Amino acid sequence: MTILTLKAIRKLYQKGERSVEALRGLDLTIDKGEFLAIVGPSGSGKTTLLNIVGCLDTPTTGTVLYDGTELHDMTERELSEYRKEKISFIFQSYNLIPVLTVRENVELPLVIEKKLGKAEMASRAVDMIRAVGLAGMEDRYPRELSGGQEQRVAIARALVKNPLVVLADEPTANLDSKMAEEIVALMQEINRTRETTFIFSTHDAMVQGHARRVITLHDGSIRSDERKAAE
């Protein structure tokens, strides 16, 4: 089932006099439950693409269709509303809120969503923390965790609201290879058990190796789109 369609996406950045074309007419279809890596050299447009897919930014031209809904005409507020419901993020530098505990950080998307009661939010957060292997650390603050643990919390935070898509811009770039491996394995496991769609960018061949589909960008265009049969 297709959940996301990009048609002829172009993105121009104005840099003083010059304009940079970060994406040059990109077409892409993504199905539910994919585990997709976006790779390519620095400056090839990976972050730009993820921002557009994540409704954080709008393309200069082209259309984005989510679940059949066209995002083109949406106001910033509507985009934010859409993000709140369907999209989650994992960041390279974890970006946990330093003054909130692990449990509070994981609860945060639910708090923003304002759909559930207090007890329900807490129990979901605790379940999610257990799922990423951090049971017992609920009341710790981010500064009391290792980088790998922080990224696990970030994954729990991204998944707690059961999003349609999780977007991760270089989620393992700040981790050593052992921790990176663990994090990808965790993402993969969640992808398998919950059928959550993951789209992540990476420079790391090992991480790329876990993906079932790899899109290679070059100069804002798709150079290759390879699928692997499920292991």
Next chain:
Amino acid sequence: MNTILTIAVRNVLRNKRRTVLTAITMTAGIAFFIMLDSLFSGMDRGAIDNMVNLALSSVKITTRAYEADHEAFPLDYGINNLRDTEAFLLKQKRVKAVAPRTSFLAQLSNYENSLPVLGIVVDPEKDKRVFTLADYTKGPGFSSDSKREIILGSDLAKELGVKPGDPITLSARSRFDAQNADDFTVAGVVTTSDPTLNKSAVYISFEAANDFIDLGGLVTELDVSLERRTNLADFVADSRGVALAVSTAFPELYAQSFRELGAGFLALLKQKRSWSLMIILIVLLIAAVGIVNTVLMSVYERIREVGVLRAFGLEKAEIVRMFLFEGTIIGLVGSILGVILGALSVWYLTAVGYPVDKFFGNISGGMPIWGTLYGEWNPGTMAFAFCFGVATAVIASIVPARKAAGLEVTNALRFV
């Protein structure tokens, strides 16, 4: 509590030093304002007490006929049913004492010089219970036989070169318009904070006046003293109440409350209030700059955090609320501490007082005040300063808060 507000609170707590430093300006400003206001009020109150105790009294009663012609100090319109009026007054709420007085124009001379004066006829016993002149009098004061005794203002005494015990001549028109002159002995010299009294007041007793100007017990004025009230407004209200009761019960009488008696001074007070308002405005402006700065710093430190919150769908209004709340907490801390510190200093000023003469010698800058200056409790000022402080903090936080909310999400996330 809402998680967004929790974030705000914890950030304020995390940056304790910064919070305290920012709040301190506000604390100092508010405390200073409260203290100054208390001191001003105390100064004003001291001046009012002096006016009331030396010349004006709390309620002044004359007849309507007298009032129409009062500038001439006529001896034609006495208060008729003196006993009833006095009894009526003493029955009114918070009335402590009543004293009769009669004023007349006269000349005072030492055989060389002659000066125009205002004669004030008093009942020495009753007068003491309404006015505190005795506290400012040098000399023995009126004796039991006061027929030939006179008390005069210090400037007069100086000008005419007399001291207690010296003879002096007073001349005036009698009640029946005959010119009379008589020799008196100076029984006292009054030095007050009221220059008019010092320059022109001459006191003799009814006993003396009956003889000297054929007064025949004529009383042109009744002066009333009221229980002291902490709050000036309460005092004015009491005074108005008594004046109204008298005017209603005795239509021929003219009763002036302190609102009329002290009208000029009360108007001056209002003007001074606007000065202390200026002070709080300036100080809080400085505090506001501090808050803008601190909240702005807070925004810059947390640009990426703002990006994350927005990426997860938090609305702009909530981001604004978060930073507004931070500023508000700082304002609350500053204002609460300011009111506490202000209240402590007011407590000191009311209990211990501020020795004016010790600090300024005997010049009191034209204020009718000396000795120890006491502060006044003014809960209204404290409430006002508190609200003003918090409001300043909220308003000061608006600019940085909106700046945070206006950040582009993608830029905020890339920010290092």
